[in-house]
Structure formats: C-alpha cells, structure tokens
Amino acid sequence: MAKLFGTDGVRGLANGHLTAELALDLSVSAAHVLVESGSFDGRRPLAVVGRDTRISGQFLEAAVVAGLASAGVDVLLLGELPTPGVAYLTGALDADLGVMLSASHNAMPDNGIKFLSRGGVKLDDAIEEAIEARMEEPWERPVGGDVGRVTAHPTAIEEYAAHLVGTVGRPLAGIKVVLDCAHGAASVAGPKALADAGAEVIAICAEPDGLNINDGCGSTHLEVLQRTVVAHGADVGFALDGDADRCLAVDAQGHVVDGDQILAILALSLREEGRLAADTVVATVMSNLGFVQAMQAAGIVVRQTAVGDRYVLEDMKTGGYSLGGEQSGHVIMSAHATTGDGVLTALQVLKRMAVTGLPIAALASVMTRLPxxxxxxxxxxxxxxxxxxxxxxxxxxxxxxxxxxxxxxxxxxxxxxxxxxxxxxxxxxxxxxxxxxxxxxxxxxxxx
Missing domain, CATH: 3.30.310.50 (Alpha-D-phosphohexomutase, C-terminal domain)
Known part of the structure; x- marks a missing residue:
C-alpha cells in the first residue's frame, strides 16, 4: 500500500482518493493504536471531531465518527471549526484524540484527515506509520454497551473564541479591520473573536455554502481583501485560508504584509515582553533573506528548517522555542497554540498595533523584503x-x-x-x- 500520510495528514480528492471507506478504516485503525498506547482506567477513550466547510466534510465526518464509535471511542462533534480550534479543544476537553477534516488552502474538491494526539499536537511519524500498518486487519468488535457514544458539542465556537480573546489582554477599540474568512472554517469564529476583543470588524467571504471555500479569496487570493480594505478605509486586513491555520495581512493602502513580516513583528513584540524564548525564532529555508538580516540586526537568532510547518513545530518543540512560522502565513506561538493559528496571529498583530499606536505598515518596515x-x-x-x-x-x-x-x-x-x-x-x-x-x-x- 502506498504511504497515506503526507506532511499534514491524509489528503486527496474527496470521494476519489479519499473515500468514505478509507476514512472509516483510518479511524478504526487510529482507535486501535490509541487504545493500545494509552491508559484509560476502565473508561472509553474520547475523541473530538471538527471539519471545515467543504460539502464532502459531511460524509467524511460520518465515516470517521462511525469508525471511532464502532471501535469503542466516544466522540464529541465540534462542527465547523478551524484546525487550531480543534487542536485547542482536544487539550481543553482532555480528549485522547482530535480529528480535523480539511484540505486547508486546497480547492474545494479536495479534503483531508488530520489526527491530533492528546494536548492537540500532531502525531509523530511512528504513530502515523502504526496507524497505516493496522489498517484492514481483523479485529474483535465491541458490542452492546461497549460501543462509543456520539454527542454534539454546540459551544465549540464560543469556547475557542474565548480562548483567543484571552490571549490579547487589552481592548482593541479604535482599530477597523477587514477579515477575509475564505468561506472556510473560521467564518463564524474569526469575526467573533476579533469583535469580542474590541476591534471593529468587517467580515468578507464569510458565507460558506459548501462549494465556495478558497474560491478566489482567502490567503491565496488577496485581491478582494486589498480592495475592501482600501474601499472601507480600514486600518488593516487579514486573510485566512480554508481551515484558518495561516494568516496574511494587507496594510491600509492594500500592500501585502507576508508571513515573514508578520513573524518579524511578533518576534520583536515577544522579545520586548521578555517572552521570546532564547531570543530565537524558528523559520524555514524559504524565509526571505531580508527577514534573517532584520532579525540578526535586532539580536534575534533565526533557526531555519525544511519547508513545512511540521518541521517548524518539531524544531520549536525540541529547542523549547516560543515563536516560529513560514512565509506562507503559518505562525506558531507555543504559549497559546500547538499549531499555526490564523485568527490568533491576527489578534496578536492587532495587539501590537494597539500597544505601539503604529500602523502595520510601520511595524512591518523593520524588515526589507529582498526580491x-x-x-x-x-x-x-x-x-x-x-x-x-x-x-x-x-x-x-x-x-x-x-x-x-x-x-x-x-x-x-x-x-x-x-x-x-x-x-x-x-x-x-x-x-x-x-x-x-x-x-x-x-x-x-x-x-x-
């Protein structure tokens, strides 16, 4: 069997490569590996399951839930929620497993399955390999009262948004912000979190219909955000992707502020607060040289990994670093999240704007992007x-x-x-x- 897991879960054409049967088999196998590697003191394991807004997420969610419950795992349904929201609630609800159904910034026909271990962290390669190896093996099915229970968790968005707002620590009143939700998983949670933190929010591309996710909008298509920021005289705009684990920005004139510039803004902010561990930021080999030069000039060490937030996370975990990210807009702040979180990133940039009184263009000018x-x-x-x-x-x-x-x-x-x-x-x-x-x-x- 070809290797199923890539650098970010299992991803492919929904109902093509990624079928309901595959989703069910993967979930059963994940349950088996979970049960055998954990200690549950007689209770059933607990999983949380979330998804983005793709229409295929509905049948894939049903298949995943069926697989987990049939293997004796209780399931909480989180509904449409960003990947970092599922990661947060995996930890906050003390779940043994988190499952996110999303293909991130990919076009609507694709979808994906991402498993998270306790605490909301990505699975180690060894666990993914174990899940693949156990697929389609004979197993003794639980019966009667030993099968899993499936329950909706209707307050998922409110709990996740409250967590995000709690990271800000000061009101964002007086800042007008446009948020492009890519018709994706943060279409409700994103505007709510920014508004609850005190910002004046203009939400765009926040009307998902199951088919329009990432369609000409979001972090891979910034043109609509640029136009809207200028048209509304907003102070700043942010664009998320389909599962809201990445964030790019535009300034008041509609100029793009990329992931490297955002990372530079946050690195200086955290160091000023004494919260930048070892005065180090983790980036990738694709980070602009201008970013590296700016950080070196500020006395901040830049560690560079292979391309992919997975590798950034691994290096952060190994070294105990507090900030890392990619030019594409994945920004990881380990004090608040176990994965990239686009809404969290937007809130922290807005906080920096509020604290300094400076527009994002001035904050981003700390580095000069080389062509x-x-x-x-x-x-x-x-x-x-x-x-x-x-x-x-x-x-x-x-x-x-x-x-x-x-x-x-x-x-x-x-x-x-x-x-x-x-x-x-x-x-x-x-x-x-x-x-x-x-x-x-x-x-x-x-x-x-």
Whole structure:
C-alpha cells in the first residue's frame, strides 16, 4: 500500500482518493493504536471531531465518527471549526484524540484527515506509520454497551473564541479591520473573536455554502481583501485560508504584509515582553533573506528548517522555542497554540498595533523584503540535484556573484519530478536573471 500520510495528514480528492471507506478504516485503525498506547482506567477513550466547510466534510465526518464509535471511542462533534480550534479543544476537553477534516488552502474538491494526539499536537511519524500498518486487519468488535457514544458539542465556537480573546489582554477599540474568512472554517469564529476583543470588524467571504471555500479569496487570493480594505478605509486586513491555520495581512493602502513580516513583528513584540524564548525564532529555508538580516540586526537568532510547518513545530518543540512560522502565513506561538493559528496571529498583530499606536505598515518596515524569484523546473531527475558537479559549480558561481546581499536555494520537490530554483538578490532583474540561468543548467544536466 502506498504511504497515506503526507506532511499534514491524509489528503486527496474527496470521494476519489479519499473515500468514505478509507476514512472509516483510518479511524478504526487510529482507535486501535490509541487504545493500545494509552491508559484509560476502565473508561472509553474520547475523541473530538471538527471539519471545515467543504460539502464532502459531511460524509467524511460520518465515516470517521462511525469508525471511532464502532471501535469503542466516544466522540464529541465540534462542527465547523478551524484546525487550531480543534487542536485547542482536544487539550481543553482532555480528549485522547482530535480529528480535523480539511484540505486547508486546497480547492474545494479536495479534503483531508488530520489526527491530533492528546494536548492537540500532531502525531509523530511512528504513530502515523502504526496507524497505516493496522489498517484492514481483523479485529474483535465491541458490542452492546461497549460501543462509543456520539454527542454534539454546540459551544465549540464560543469556547475557542474565548480562548483567543484571552490571549490579547487589552481592548482593541479604535482599530477597523477587514477579515477575509475564505468561506472556510473560521467564518463564524474569526469575526467573533476579533469583535469580542474590541476591534471593529468587517467580515468578507464569510458565507460558506459548501462549494465556495478558497474560491478566489482567502490567503491565496488577496485581491478582494486589498480592495475592501482600501474601499472601507480600514486600518488593516487579514486573510485566512480554508481551515484558518495561516494568516496574511494587507496594510491600509492594500500592500501585502507576508508571513515573514508578520513573524518579524511578533518576534520583536515577544522579545520586548521578555517572552521570546532564547531570543530565537524558528523559520524555514524559504524565509526571505531580508527577514534573517532584520532579525540578526535586532539580536534575534533565526533557526531555519525544511519547508513545512511540521518541521517548524518539531524544531520549536525540541529547542523549547516560543515563536516560529513560514512565509506562507503559518505562525506558531507555543504559549497559546500547538499549531499555526490564523485568527490568533491576527489578534496578536492587532495587539501590537494597539500597544505601539503604529500602523502595520510601520511595524512591518523593520524588515526589507529582498526580491525573490522562484522557478519550477519539471521533468528532471531531482535525485541528482545535490550531486551533479556542473550544476553545483553553477550554483557556486551564482552565490559568489550575489555575495552577502543575495541567496540561492535549489530544492527538489517532495511530491513531483521537479526542482525548485529560488534566488534572492538586491534587484528583481538580477534575481530573475540568476534564477533563469540556473534553471537552464538544471534542465540541461538533470533532464530525464
């Protein structure tokens, strides 16, 4: 059987790759692994299940719940709730397992299943492998009173929003904010949390119909947010993705504030408050060099991991760090969350604006984004990208040309036969020229 779990759960075309049968089998297997690895003192294990707004989440939720309950696990239904909300309630409700049904920023036809262990943290690779290995094995089914109970938990949104508001510590009165909810899982929780914290909120793309999630809106399509912020004279705008674990922003003029800039704002804020552990922030190799330079100038250490919030989380956990994130808008604040949380990120940026009295444009100006060009080169033998001598020589030449003011990164794709060429330089023309030149070498040297 092909490996099911990717870097963020099991994801694919709903009712294509990701079927009800697969969802049920995965849930049964997860229940078996859960029961055998835990101690329950005679009680049934407890799971919480949430989903985003995709129409396919309805049948997948039914399949997941059926699998868990049939294996003797009690289930609380959280309904439509962001991934970080499910993670929070997994811990707050003392659940043994959390399940989120979402394909995040992917288009509506996709969906996914993400399992969370006690405390709302992502499963270790070893546990995911154990779940896969146990699928479709014979098992003794509980009967009678030993099957699981299924109960709705109607206050999930209120509890999650209250948790978010509790992280702010001061009213946000006087700040007008536009929140693009991507017609996704935070369409209710997001505007509620910001409004309860005192901000004046204009919610857009917050009318999910099961089909419109991420459709021309949210963190992957900022144009509607930019227009709305300017049209309403708002102070700032934030865009979430379908499951609200990421957040990007725009300033009052509609200019984009990306994940690196948000991370810089929060790093300086936490250090000022004495809450930036080891004066260190965790980012990825794709973080803009301008971010790294700004943090170094401020005396903050930047640790860089492979691309993916999973790897950022792992490094934060290992080192005990309090802040990490990605350019794409995944920001993790370990004092308040176990995963990226877009609404939490927006609230913390708004708090910084309120404390300093500065607009987000001024706060983001702490770093200067270097022009960054990314060229994907398909149809190549990516396995040879780090060993071909001619390619390595071309990279070395490009690095020497750019000097300390630029950067080159060749990264084989984890899922496709392609190599990504990323170049940063002082000017966009120089970055594009170097990237195109290296892409030509990749095509010539690694052609299949």
């Amino acid at each position: 960054q060009v990314l060229v994907n080169v398909p149809g190549v033998d990516k396995a040879r990208a780090d060993s071909d001598e001619a390619l390595l020589a071309a990279v070395h030449e490009a690095v020497s040309e750019l000097g300390a003011a630029g950067r080159v990164l060749l990264r084989p794709s984890g899922t496709e036969p392609l190599v990504r060429v990323m170049v940063e330089a002082v000017t966009a023309d120089q970055a594009q020229g170097v990237a195109d030149r290296l892409a030509d070498v990749v095509r010539e040297r690694l052609a299949l």
